[in-house]
Amino acid sequence: xxxxxxxxxxxxxxxxxxxxxxxKRVKRWHENGHQIVVVVSxxxxxxxxxxxxxxxxxxQPDPREYDQMVSTGEQVSISLLxxxxxDLGIGARSFTGGQVAIKTDTSFNKARIQSIDxxxxxxxxxxxxxxxxxxxxxxxxxxxxxxxxxxxxDTTGVALAAALGADECQIYxxxxxxxxxxxRVTPKAKKLSKITFEEMLEMASLGSKVLQIRSxxxxxxxxxxxxxxxxxxxxxxxxxxxxxxxNVGTLITIDExxxxxxxxxxxxAFNRDEAKVVVxxxxxxxxxxxxxxxxxxxxxxxxxxxxxxxxxxxxxxxSFTVNxxxxxxxxxxxxxxxxxxINAKEVIGNDNVVKISLVGVGxxxxxxxxxxxxxxxxxxxxxxxxxxxxxxxxxxxxxEQHLEKAVKFLHTAFGLDRQDGAxxxxxx
Numbered sequence: 001x002x003x004x005x006x007x008x009x010x011x012x013x014x015x016x017x018x019x020x021x022x023x024k025r026v027k028r029w030h031e032n033g034h035q036i037v038v039v040v041s042x043x044x045x046x047x048x049x050x051x052x053x054x055x056x057x058x059x060q061p062d063p064r065e066y067d068q069m070v071s072t073g074e075q076v077s078i079s080l081l082x083x084x085x086x087d088l089g090i091g092a093r094s095f096t097g098g099q100v101a102i103k104t105d106t107s108f109n110k111a112r113i114q115s116i117d118x119x120x121x122x123x124x125x126x127x128x129x130x131x132x133x134x135x136x137x138x139x140x141x142x143x144x145x146x147x148x149x150x151x152x153x154d155t156t157g158v159a160l161a162a163a164l165g166a167d168e169c170q171i172y173x174x175x176x177x178x179x180x181x182x183x184r185v186t187p188k189a190k191k192l193s194k195i196t197f198e199e200m201l202e203m204a205s206l207g208s209k210v211l212q213i214r215s216x217x218x219x220x221x222x223x224x225x226x227x228x229x230x231x232x233x234x235x236x237x238x239x240x241x242x243x244x245x246x247n248v249g250t251l252i253t254i255d256e257x258x259x260x261x262x263x264x265x266x267x268x269a270f271n272r273d274e275a276k277v278v279v280x281x282x283x284x285x286x287x288x289x290x291x292x293x294x295x296x297x298x299x300x301x302x303x304x305x306x307x308x309x310x311x312x313x314x315x316x317x318x319s320f321t322v323n324x325x326x327x328x329x330x331x332x333x334x335x336x337x338x339x340x341x342i343n344a345k346e347v348i349g350n351d352n353v354v355k356i357s358l359v360g361v362g363x364x365x366x367x368x369x370x371x372x373x374x375x376x377x378x379x380x381x382x383x384x385x386x387x388x389x390x391x392x393x394x395x396x397x398x399x400e401q402h403l404e405k406a407v408k409f410l411h412t413a414f415g416l417d418r419q420d421g422a423x424x425x426x427x428x
Contacts, residue, residue, distance in 0.1 A: 002167040003125070004029060007039040007135065007157030011174040012231035013077050014044035022172075022231065023084035026130055030090055035125045037164065039135045039157040040081055042073025047150075063108035067137075067147045071097075074134035074153070082132050091129035095120065097145075102138035102156065104146045110300075111138060111146035112214075113155070116163040133160060151212035158215040162222035169219065169226050170249075171211060176230035177250035178203070178210050180416040181268040185407050188417040192250050195266055197226075200252045202359045202393045203269045211252075219252060226252040264369060265360030265414050268407055274304075274355050275327035276385065276397065279318045279334060281345025284311035288342060292318055295337045301326045305355070305388045305397060315345075319386065321397065324351050353385065354403045357395040358410065370394045376413040382406050 006029075008022050022038075029036050041047075050070045054061040078094035085092040101117035124131045135153025138146050148155050154171060161169035176191065178200065183189040195203075197220035204213040210228055219226040229249035282288055289308070296303060301322055309317045322330050327349050334347045363369050370387075373394055377384060382405070386397035398406060411417060 001033045001035065003035045003037075003164060005037045005039065005157055005161040005164065005166045005169045006172060007153055007170070008041065008172045008231055009153065009174070010041045010044040010046070012172050013040055013042070013081070016080070018231075019077075019080050020084050022081060023088055025172075025231075026081075026085055027088045027090050030130055036130045037121060037125070037160060037166070038081065038130060038132045039153055039160060040074060040077040040132060041135050041153040042077055046073040046076070064144055067108045067111075067145050071134070071137040071145050071147055074136055078132045078134045085130055085132075091127070092132060093124045093129050094132040094134075096134045097137035097156070098139040098143070100133055102159070104138035104140055104148070106140045106142075106144070106146070108144075108146055110149045111140070113138060113148070113159050116159060118160075118163050121160070121164065148214070149212075152214075154212040154215035155218060158218040158222075158224055158226065161224045161226075162218055166224065169224050171215075171226065171228050172231035173210065173228065174230065174232065175210060175228070176233055177228050178252075178267070180266070181407055181411055182270070185270075185404050186411045188411060190416065192266060194251045194253060196361055197252055197254055198392060199266050199359050199361055200226075202357070202390070203267055216252070220254070223254055228252070264362040264366050265358045265416070266362075267359050268410055268414075268416070269357045269359060270403060270407060271355045271357075272400065272403070273324045274321050274353050274397065275324045275330075275349060275351040276319060276321050276353050277327070277330055277334070278348040278350075279338070279344050279346075280348065281315045282318045283343060284314055284316045289318065291342050292334070292338055293320070295333050296322075296330055299329060299333050301330050301333070305386045305395065307386050321353070321355070321386065327351055352400050353397050354400045355395055355397050356403070356406055356410070357393050358414065359393045361392050363392050363394075372413060373410060376409050377406060380405060380409050 012022055013019055026036055026038055047070055050073060054066055054069060075096055082092040082094040100120060102113060103115045104111035104113050121131050135156040136148055140146050157171065158169050178192050178195055179189040180192065181189045197216060200211065201216045201220060204211050204216050227249045279292055293303060304321045306320045331347060331349045339347055358369060358373055382398055382402045384396045384398060388395045
């Protein structure tokens with residue numbers, strides 16, 4: 001018998017029929033003798049509907065009241081799924097984040113989990129019931145409802161799996177695994193049978209929408225076996241044997257595998273949610289980077305790529321990227337708090353950019369990945385605006401209009417089109 005945490009997203013819970021299908025899947029696992037904890041998102045489109053209602057009231061909704069409202073979508077989902085499971089003759093009990101006692105800090109809209117009380121869940125599991133928990137939410141020390149940010153149900157699922165010592169956390173979504181890149185952009189994209197936590201963390205942080213980055217961080221930190229599967233694949237009969245573990249979905253693991261010499265890169269991630277900020281004519285002296293970025297950080301704006309140009313006549317241009325929804329806020333902070341203080345010439349924003357990244361643990365043992373990437377883009381007249389690297393990734397910022405052709409050319413150049421899935425590159 002295994003203890004399994006299953007998370008179902010909005011598309012999996014998008015209608016009454018789909019909720020009934022989830023209940024049938026859960027029943028199969030339960031009847032095979034497993035203890036099942038289910039984490040669910042709001043029904044597809046519901047969170048967006050609630051956000052739109054809030055924005056109709058206020059352009060800047062009160063954070064506490066915003067969380068109080070948007071968390072209600074998951075409460076509907078857990079109740080409906082519990083009813084559907086009970087209707088199939090299986091005991092079930094639903095819990096909100098607060099009822100489970102998922103304790104968070106007080107950062108409304110972006111709360112972080114601090115602790116989980118697993119006693120209620122274990123009591124229900126020991127009684128033979130399926131436990132359904134609302135994803136995306138918790139409570140702070142004062143009992144206020146908090147939310148974990150968009151995609152936070154993944155984090156709830158992995159955090160519960162870690163707290164319970166689950167044998168596996170299964171993330172059910174509308175895709176059947178993690179692919180070398182988005183198949184909607186490159187039809188030749190291949191499904192990966194396995195990927196490391198480290199690679200998946202980079203993919204998630206760089207724009208891959210399959211998993212939320214914080215859920216991968218949790219899984220890696222606590223070494224929770226994590227699997228991405230399709231909620232629309234009915235071939236799984238609820239068994240948990242080696243055949244299932246090796247062949248279904250994509251397993252995210254700490255193991256880098258035995259084929260590292262051939263796996264130069266595992267995938268290509270891209271992020272349309274990028275914006276570029278340039279502070280021009282900045283005095284080039286120690287402390288200027290802190291003077292620019294500290295107010296940005298104080299405004300809770302995340303900064304990604306950073307470039308400082310060579311000094312000319314004692315001044316330089318300082319560029320960095322932020323999430324696209326934060327661009328106006330970043331520009332306001334710089335214009336109101338920074339520009340005059342540091343005597344900068346001007347502040348410019350550009351939201352017509354995207355970031356494309358190559359990711360793979362094989363980069364540790366192969367030189368020339370970046371040069372091939374730059375060469376491929378240059379041969380196809382795609383200009384690079386910014387570059388950043390780490391041990392297992394290379395990222396570039398380009399104009400948004402070139403996104404699809406850039407991904408396709410890079411996918412081919414690095415051998416990800418190959419039927420064997422090996423990313424071999426001549427001369428690398």
